[in-house]
Each structure stands twice: as structure tokens, then as C-alpha cells.
Amino acid sequence: MPGGKSSEALADAVANLTGERLLIDISEVAVDFAQGTASWGDVALNELDAVVVKKVGPHYSPDLLDRLELLRWLEGRDVRVFSPPRGMQMALDRLSGTVTLQNGGIPMPDTVVTESVDAAVATVERFGEAIFKPFYSTKARGMQLLTPGPELRDRIIAFQTSGNPLMYIQRKVEVPGRDLGVVFLGGEYVGTYARVQQGESWNTTIHDGGKYECFQPSEQVIELAHSAQALFGLTFTSVDVVETDTGPLVFEVSAFGGFSGLTSCGIDAAARYADYVIKQVSS
Numbered sequence: 001m002p003g004g005k006s007s008e009a010l011a012d013a014v015a016n017l018t019g020e021r022l023l024i025d026i027s028e029v030a031v032d033f034a035q036g037t038a039s040w041g042d043v044a045l046n047e048l049d050a051v052v053v054k055k056v057g058p059h060y061s062p063d064l065l066d067r068l069e070l071l072r073w074l075e076g077r078d079v080r081v082f083s084p085p086r087g088m089q090m091a092l093d094r095l096s097g098t099v100t101l102q103n104g105g106i107p108m109p110d111t112v113v114t115e116s117v118d119a120a121v122a123t124v125e126r127f128g129e130a131i132f133k134p135f136y137s138t139k140a141r142g143m144q145l146l147t148p149g150p151e152l153r154d155r156i157i158a159f160q161t162s163g164n165p166l167m168y169i170q171r172k173v174e175v176p177g178r179d180l181g182v183v184f185l186g187g188e189y190v191g192t193y194a195r196v197q198q199g200e201s202w203n204t205t206i207h208d209g210g211k212y213e214c215f216q217p218s219e220q221v222i223e224l225a226h227s228a229q230a231l232f233g234l235t236f237t238s239v240d241v242v243e244t245d246t247g248p249l250v251f252e253v254s255a256f257g258g259f260s261g262l263t264s265c266g267i268d269a270a271a272r273y274a275d276y277v278i279k280q281v282s283s
Contacts, residue, residue, distance in 0.1 A: 001025070006259045006270070007054045013274035014052070022048075026056050026067050031074075038074050050080035050281045052273070053088065055256055060136035065089055082277050083235040083256075091232050091255035094135045094168055098252075104231040106224070106250050109242075110171040120156045120167055124148055129172035132159050145172060173242055173249065180217060181238040181254075181261045182225035183269070185276055189226065190269070192217045193261030214265035217241075221248045228253050236273050 001007040002025050015021035024040050031038045038045040045051065051074065056067045072085040090096045101108055112123045124130045125148045134142040146155055160167055178194040194215040225239035228250045238258055240251035259269040 001055045001058060004055060004058075009259060009270040010052065010054045010273060013268075013270040014278075016271070017274055017278055024051075026070070029070060031070050033073075036077070038070065038077075045074055046077050046079055048079055050082060050277060052082045052277050053256065056088075059141075060092060060138055062093075062136060064092055064136075068092070080281060082273075082280070083237070084233055087232040087234045088255045091234065091237070091253050092136070094133060094137075094252065095166070097232075098168075100231050101228060101250060101253070104227070106228045106231070107247065108250050109173045112169045113166060114169070115160075115166050117153065117156055117160065120160075120169060121153055123169050124152055124156075127169075127171040131170050131172050132156075132164070133168045133170060134164055135166070135168060173244060175242055178213075178215070179240060179242045179251070180215060180221065181258065182217060182222060182241055183236075183238045183257065183262060184226065184229050184234075185236050185272055186280075187226075187230060189222055190272065191262055191265045191267050192221075193264050195261070212261045212264040218248075224248050224250065235276070236269075 002023055007023060011021050011023040022043065024043070024045070029038060029040045029045065036046070051071065053071065056071075057064045068085045068089050071081050072089075075081045075085055090100050095113060098108065098111060098113075110127065112119070114120055114123070124146050129145060129147050132144045132146060137143065144155070144159055146152060146159075156167070175197065178196045180192055180194055182192045183190040192215045194213045195210045196213050198210055221241055221243065225241055228239050229237050232253055234253070234255070234257070236257040238254045238261070240254070241248050242251060257269075262269045
């Protein structure tokens with residue numbers, strides 16, 4: 001993402017180690033299957049040693065899955081891609097990510113997926129409070145907190161007709177003023193930051209006023225997050241974890257991971273990522 005803070009930081013980190021800087025806008029890439037080439041202007045991607053992905057679009061959407069398919073084709077031509085495209089695809093789609101975590105036995109908040117308005121109403125009444133989540137979103141964008149009441153059915157219908165025919169409904173978990181981003185690089189633990197709740201917002205995201213703080217989690221949290229991220233095989237990722245009275249739960253595994261939270265721990269994530277990739281390519 002040219003102009004994106006994290007993308008620019010990663011490109012700078014690669015340049016610091018290699019003397020070369022190439023920040024590619026994937027929306028301008030052309031793949032010619034007949035000729036077996038992937039090009040960005042005069043740059044032949046299939047001749048690069050590796051491609052390092054920070055983001056493939058400004059907002060999560062199904063379109064990004066198609067962009068990742070182009071990178072999967074490139075990967076099939078012996079170009080190293082960090083993270084592997086298939087892992088990013090599984091984590092990008094909230095439903096795919098949830099199925100992967102559920103099949104892996106990872107504890108999550110109670111979740112129901114349905115197209116039935118009646119089933120959705122019954123779920124909210126059973127949960128008491130439920131968060132309706134779009135399949136493609138970050139920083140709680142598009143999410144709605146619904147509770148039982150006379151307007152519930154109409155609000156569910158409005159959510160469904162606004163582009164969410166298959167609804168993802170999750171029991172609202174009592175968050176102890178924070179949730180955690182547990183970060184891994186190459187499957188190894190890097191550090192943890194907390195998103196600390198501010199004001200009256202029901203969520204902790206920076207988008208809604210939360211702030212980052214460095215945090216030292218329990219071994220139980222680290223082990224759970226490690227197990228969750230291992231299911232996706234991502235190079236750099238963060239696992240969203242919430243601590244509850246009955247133990248930690250995983251919300252999701254990030255397709256791309258975030259750099260900003262680690263700055264609260266004094267960790268330069270871009271430099272760590274670039275160094276890791278270059279060592280992998282050089283080995």
C-alpha cells in the first residue's frame with residue numbers, strides 16, 4: 001500500500017538491509033498466464049527473490065482474495081511469498097478463519113452463523129448481548145451490538161440487507177478493559193500489546209478511542225495464541241485474545257498482522273520482519 005504507514009516502514013526496513021527499495025501496488029500488477037509473467041510496470045515479479053506482503057488493499061473485502069490468488073500463482077513459480085497466500089486467504093475471511101480455529105480446537109466466544117432471521121433473533125435472546133460481525137472487516141468496523149427488545153428483528157433485517165446475507169453472530173464477552181494482540185514472526189513469539197478500552201465504547205479498538213500498551217501475558221495466553229497461529233502458517237501475524245474468568249479465548253488470527261501495537265513495547269516490527277525474510281531467502 002504506497003503511502004501506508006506500515007507498508008512504507010517495511011519497504012524502508014528492506015532498503016536499510018539490502019540497499020534496494022521496491023513498494024509494489026498490487027492493484028497495478030498484471031499476470032499474463034500465457035507468457036508466464038507477473039509485471040508491475042517494468043518490474044518482473046517472477047524474477048524477484050521474494051515478495052513480502054504487508055497489505056493488499058486498504059479495506060478487507062472479497063476482492064482481496066482475488067489479489068492473493070495472483071500471489072499464489074507467483075508462489076507456484078518458485079517466488080517466495082511471505083506470508084504464504086493460502087494462509088492469508090484463510091485468515092482474511094472471518095468465516096474461514098473461524099472454521100479453521102474451530103477445527104483446530106481453539107476456544108472462542110460462542111458463535112452462530114446463519115441466514116435465518118428467526119435463528120438470529122433466538123440467538124440474541126439466548127446470548128443476552130450479541131455482536132454481529134461482517135465477514136470482512138478490521139478494527140470493529142461494521143460491527144453492531146444487539147440486545148433483545150422490540151426493535152431487535154428490524155435491526156437484524158437491516159444488518160442482513162446491508163450486505164450481510166449470511167450473519168456472523170458472537171456472544172458479547174465481558175472484556176476486562178482490554179484485549180490482547182499476541183504477535184508471532186516465523187511461528188516464534190515476539191511480544192504482546194494490549195488495546196486498552198477508553199470511554200464508553202463497547203470495544204477496545206484504536207479506531208474507537210482505545211490505546212496501545214505493552215503487556216506481559218501468562219504462559220497460558222502465549223501457548224493458546226501459538227496454537228491458533230500455527231493453524232494458518234503465516235509469517236507475521238497477531239492473534240487477538242481476550243482474558244475471561246474461565247480462561248483466554250481467541251477472537252481471530254490476523255491475515256497481515258499489525259506493526260503499531262508493538263511500538264508500545266519498543267519493538268520495531270518492520271525491521272524484525274525484514275531481517276527474518278532476508279535470512280530465509282539467503283539460507
